[in-house]
Amino acid sequence: MTETITISVDAMGGDNAPRAVIHGAALALRERKNTRFIFHGRQEQIAPLLEEFPDLKGACEVRHCEMVIASDEKPSQALRKGKGTSSMWMSIQAVKDGEADVAISGGNTGALMAMATFCLRPMEGISRPGIAAIWPTLRTDIIVLDMGATIGADARQLVDYAILGSALARALFDQSSPTVGLLNVGTEEVKGLESIKEAGKILSAASGSGFTYHGFVEGDDLGKGTVDVIVTEGFVGNVALKTAEGTARQVASYLRSALKANLMSRIGALFASSALNALRRKMDPRTVNGGVFLGLNGIVIKSHGGTDEIGYKSALGLSYEMARSRLIDKIGEGMQRFPVAAVTAPDSSEPEAKPA
Amino acid sequence: MTETITISVDAMGGDNAPRAVIHGAALALRERKNTRFIFHGRQEQIAPLLEEFPDLKGACEVRHCEMVIASDEKPSQALRKGKGTSSMWMSIQAVKDGEADVAISGGNTGALMAMATFCLRPMEGISRPGIAAIWPTLRTDIIVLDMGATIGADARQLVDYAILGSALARALFDQSSPTVGLLNVGTEEVKGLESIKEAGKILSAASGSGFTYHGFVEGDDLGKGTVDVIVTEGFVGNVALKTAEGTARQVASYLRSALKANLMSRIGALFASSALNALRRKMDPRTVNGGVFLGLNGIVIKSHGGTDEIGYKSALGLSYEMARSRLIDKIGEGMQRFPVAAVTAPDSSEPEAKPA
Numbered sequence: 003m004t005e006t007i008t009i010s011v012d013a014m015g016g017d018n019a020p021r022a023v024i025h026g027a028a029l030a031l032r033e034r035k036n037t038r039f040i041f042h043g044r045q046e047q048i049a050p051l052l053e054e055f056p057d058l059k060g061a062c063e064v065r066h067c068e069m070v071i072a073s074d075e076k077p078s079q080a081l082r083k084g085k086g087t088s089s090m091w092m093s094i095q096a097v098k099d100g101e102a103d104v105a106i107s108g109g110n111t112g113a114l115m116a117m118a119t120f121c122l123r124p125m126e127g128i129s130r131p132g133i134a135a136i137w138p139t140l141r142t143d144i145i146v147l148d149m150g151a152t153i154g155a156d157a158r159q160l161v162d163y164a165i166l167g168s169a170l171a172r173a174l175f176d177q178s179s180p181t182v183g184l185l186n187v188g189t190e191e192v193k194g195l196e197s198i199k200e201a202g203k204i205l206s207a208a209s210g211s212g213f214t215y216h217g218f219v220e221g222d223d224l225g226k227g228t229v230d231v232i233v234t235e236g237f238v239g240n241v242a243l244k245t246a247e248g249t250a251r252q253v254a255s256y257l258r259s260a261l262k263a264n265l266m267s268r269i270g271a272l273f274a275s276s277a278l279n280a281l282r283r284k285m286d287p288r289t290v291n292g293g294v295f296l297g298l299n300g301i302v303i304k305s306h307g308g309t310d311e312i313g314y315k316s317a318l319g320l321s322y323e324m325a326r327s328r329l330i331d332k333i334g335e336g337m338q339r340f341p342v343a344a345v346t347a348p349d350s351s352e353p354e355a356k357p358a
Numbered sequence: 359m360t361e362t363i364t365i366s367v368d369a370m371g372g373d374n375a376p377r378a379v380i381h382g383a384a385l386a387l388r389e390r391k392n393t394r395f396i397f398h399g400r401q402e403q404i405a406p407l408l409e410e411f412p413d414l415k416g417a418c419e420v421r422h423c424e425m426v427i428a429s430d431e432k433p434s435q436a437l438r439k440g441k442g443t444s445s446m447w448m449s450i451q452a453v454k455d456g457e458a459d460v461a462i463s464g465g466n467t468g469a470l471m472a473m474a475t476f477c478l479r480p481m482e483g484i485s486r487p488g489i490a491a492i493w494p495t496l497r498t499d500i501i502v503l504d505m506g507a508t509i510g511a512d513a514r515q516l517v518d519y520a521i522l523g524s525a526l527a528r529a530l531f532d533q534s535s536p537t538v539g540l541l542n543v544g545t546e547e548v549k550g551l552e553s554i555k556e557a558g559k560i561l562s563a564a565s566g567s568g569f570t571y572h573g574f575v576e577g578d579d580l581g582k583g584t585v586d587v588i589v590t591e592g593f594v595g596n597v598a599l600k601t602a603e604g605t606a607r608q609v610a611s612y613l614r615s616a617l618k619a620n621l622m623s624r625i626g627a628l629f630a631s632s633a634l635n636a637l638r639r640k641m642d643p644r645t646v647n648g649g650v651f652l653g654l655n656g657i658v659i660k661s662h663g664g665t666d667e668i669g670y671k672s673a674l675g676l677s678y679e680m681a682r683s684r685l686i687d688k689i690g691e692g693m694q695r696f697p698v699a700a701v702t703a704p705d706s707s708e709p710e711a712k713p714a
Contacts, residue, residue, distance in 0.1 A: 140608050150543050153551060187506050187596040195509060195593070221600025225608035237551070238597050240543040241590075244577025245598045249605040252496050252581035253641065257613065260630070260637040267633035274617060274626025281616040285609065 006036050007103050007325045009318060010096035013043035014070040014089040016108025016307040016314075020048050023108065026314020027062070028055040033315075034322050040096055042067050042089040067092050071113050073307060080113030081120060090114060094121045097300040103325035106292075106317060108305035115151055115295065115304075122298040127337055130155075131297035132163050132236070133304065134170055135243055136290055136320070139227025145171050145180075146224065146232045149293055150240030157200035160184065160233055164205055166296040167231040168213035169336040173327035179212065180230035183219035185238060201233075211339040250285060292317035294324060301329055362392050363459050363681045365674060366452035369399035370426040370445040372464025372663040372670075376404050379464065382670020383418070384411040389671075390678050396452055398423050398445040423448050427469050429663060436469035437476060446470060450477045453656040459681035462648075462673060464661035471507055471651065478656040483693055486511075487653035488519050488592070489660065490526055491599055492646055492676070495583025501527050501536075502580065502588045505649055506596030513556035516540065516589055520561055522652040523587040524569035525692040529683035535568065536586035539575035541594060557589075567695040606641060648673035650680060657685055 011027065013020040020043055027039050039062035041048055052059040067089040071080045084091050090109050096102040098121055107114050115131070124131055132148035145167045148155065155163070164182050171180035182205060186198050202218065209215035216229045224232060224242060234242070261271040261278075271278060283289065287306075291313040295302040301324045305317035367383065369376040376399055383395050395418035397404055408415040423445040427436045440447050446465050452458040454477055463470050471487070480487055488504035501523045504511065511519070520538050527536035538561060542554050558574065565571035572585045580588060580598060590598070617627040617634075627634060639645070643662075647669040651658040657680045661673035 140611055153543070185597060187509070187593055188600075221597040221602075222604030222607070224601050225604030234597075237543055238594055241541060241577040241594050242597055242601045244544075245580050245601045246577075246605040248578030248581030249602040250609055251578070253606055253609040255496055256637055256640060260633040263633040263636065267630040270626040270628065270630025270633070272626065273629060274623040277616040277619040277623035277626070280619065281612055284612060284616075 006038050007034070007322050008038045008040065008101065009321050009325070010040045010093045010102035010105040011042065011318075012090045012093040012105070012107035012109055013041040013048050014067070014109070015114075016305060016309065017073070018308075018310055019108060020044070021051060022309065022311045023314055024048060024051040024055070024058070025311035026318055028058045029311060029315040030318035030322070031058050031061055033319065037061065037318075037322055039063070040065060040093075040102055042092040042096075043070070044068065065092060071109050073110050075110055075113055077110075077112035077116035080110060081116045084113070084117065085120070091117050091121065094118050094300070094302060097302070098122055104301040104303060104321045106303040106305060106321045108307045108309065108314070108317075110307075111150075111293075111304055114302065118295055118298055118300075118302045122300040122302070124297055125299055125333065125337070128162050128166070128297040130159055130162070131295055132166060134167055134294045134296050135239075136174070136292070136294075137224060137232075137246075138290055139225055141227030143175070143290075144227050144230050144232065145174070146234070146239060146243070147296065148234065148236040148239050149243055150236040151295070153235070153237045155197065155235040157197045157204060160197060160201035160235070161204050162297065163233045164201070164213065164231065165336045165340055166333060167233060169333040170294060170296060170329060171230045172212065172336070173329040173332045174323060175230065176327075177230060179210070179214045181216045182213045182231045182233060183216045183223065183229035185232055185234035185242075186218040186220065188220050197235075208341050211341055212336045247287060250287075254285060286312075288313035289316050292320040294320070296333070299330070301325060362394055363390070363678050364394045364396065364457065365677050365681070366396045366449045366458035366461040367398065367674075368446045368449040368461070368463035368465055369397040369404050369420075370423070370465070371470075372661060372665065373429070374664075374666055375464060376400070377407060378665065378667045379670050380404060380407040380411070380414070381667035382674055384414045385667060385671040386674035386678070387414050387417055389675065393417065393674075393678055395419070396421060396449075396458055398448040398452075399426070400424065400445075421448060427465050429466050431466055431469055433466075433468035433472035436466060437472045440469070440473065441476070447473050447477065450474050450656070450658060453658070454478055460657040460659060460677045462659040462661060462677045464663045464665065464670070464673075466663075467506075467649075467660055470658065470660055474651055474654055474656075474658045478654040478658070480653055481655055481689065481693070484518050484522070484653040486515055486518070487651055488522055490523055490650045490652050491595075492530070492648070492650075493580060493588075493602075494646055495581055497583030499531070499646075500583050500586050500588065501530070502590070502595060502599070503652065504590065504592040504595050505599055506592040507651070509591070509593045511553065511591040513553045513560060516553060516557035516591070517560050518653065519589045520557070520569065520587065521692050521696055522689060523589060525689040526650060526652060526685060527586045528568065528692070529685040529688040530679060531586065532683075533586060535566070535570050537572045538569045538587045538589060539572040539579065539585035541588055541590035541598075542574040542576065544576050553591075564697050567697055568692045603643060610641060642668075644669035645672050648676040650676070652689070655686070657681060
């Protein structure tokens, strides 16, 4: 017997809500029948959509909220206006109240992070939450964080991300000691990276306590999948994610043009169509949809706002897996296993070895 | 009649030096016959290579240097040991002495930047040099900087990069007023980006003086080619460049696998082979080889160290174009046109408009 996983859904978040959300939930339910949904949003918009999906109707509850957070609302305003009333807030509140195992929204990222942090509170010992992405690589999927939850990170915050990211890797990929790398630039003797160097020392001293510290990695290690978890500050992570998405679209566009270049290439594309379709599915950004908020007392997933029902299906599947694999417990274990001594052990004031 | 362009070459820089360098120069000479080369490096290694290329032998001079900077040498050490003696230093010195129009090396980036800065000195009014990349996009090639010359940048340094990058765009793409964007993250109300916001105000006030300020752009605008020049701090620029390179290789690898997936796809690949070969050439990183050091009193180009003769040919062609288009003059013009008032005009202490 499998236990039931309850997902609390902001049905109004995202450009195509609530239609894409409800359709996505119907698709997700087909794959994971022991899912239950709590939809938060406008009853009069949600109810008619459910009529199309009797199975989903029987596996969900709709909780009416009039208020919807706009996609361009500033986080502080959203929090002030939407606290306790908006579909976004109520979806998180259900996790706090223990009614749901995980919350998901396709709404405004900044507002969702502000509300999730305010409602669920950071876990003890974690200074700031991060957003993790599941990143497809040439090897296997890996975890990359922070994707822009916060801008700027000191050594301790980078170490927090390493603890959180490796817990996610243990939960999602069932790895016992995922490898962790710190994103850096290759240039030797560069200035201004003291936070990364210091985090490297701390992680090196703590390696083996739930993760294996690999060392520094560079931007091209994201696509290679050199390590299981790549840790970086939020601005850099956000730029890297969008650069990779943009580059993938750019190359896909080059490929489409190349295959239309002449008659022979069109014939070739016909022959290869099943393989090319498989490639298209592999590169479909909707299939890896969902940022995971890490470091809070509860699991919150951010779906892309512009996605469709396929994207929501993926993000709901991810939500399910996060809850099923007891992510929060794994993070707690990771924090307990992390040696407190490591955080203070390396003497950062020690001068670097002089060249001979 | 076309004037002669003299390129001063560190013949010993890079993994495949001097062989790849000399072969690349022979290829570059075929395309631009009015090029002259000064090769700095070990006479006994360079001379035999030149025997293969009589045309090149007649268009070059070899200056013997015994000392070669190692690829893992720290910049400060390289500068101490190699100043006035190494092939890298001597290649830059020839530009300073007015013997050459541009210098190029495939050696250690940090060492090259340290030596170039020490030898040529930053231009008056420019606090720190930057490294610019020519970035292929869905629209056209664009300029992105800084690629990691320095880590961390305040508002004034970002503005310097905008002046330098737009001068490069005017020189290389023959644009009169290239559009300039500042790389940022999409999240509203994020903290820690004061330098970018402040630079945005300055550029906005100065828009029209040799460039058109577009506003903020995000990581995916790199591949789209939304603007002609994208300005960012060196750590972010370096990660973005390597992430894009890595992602392009990742997608190319997916494509190769897809086309080998089954008999039909193999047949398809045969039919489409000419189009796929054209795509491969388009995506060949060797064809866009060369980082441009900007902000110094002289032009220095950094070639990828691991490239072959095709890569050197590209980087030498880029060097030629930089010299021919009188990049340094264009930067000088750009700095003169930039309104001094703009740098101090916007009152950054003014509180942001309160939401109604």
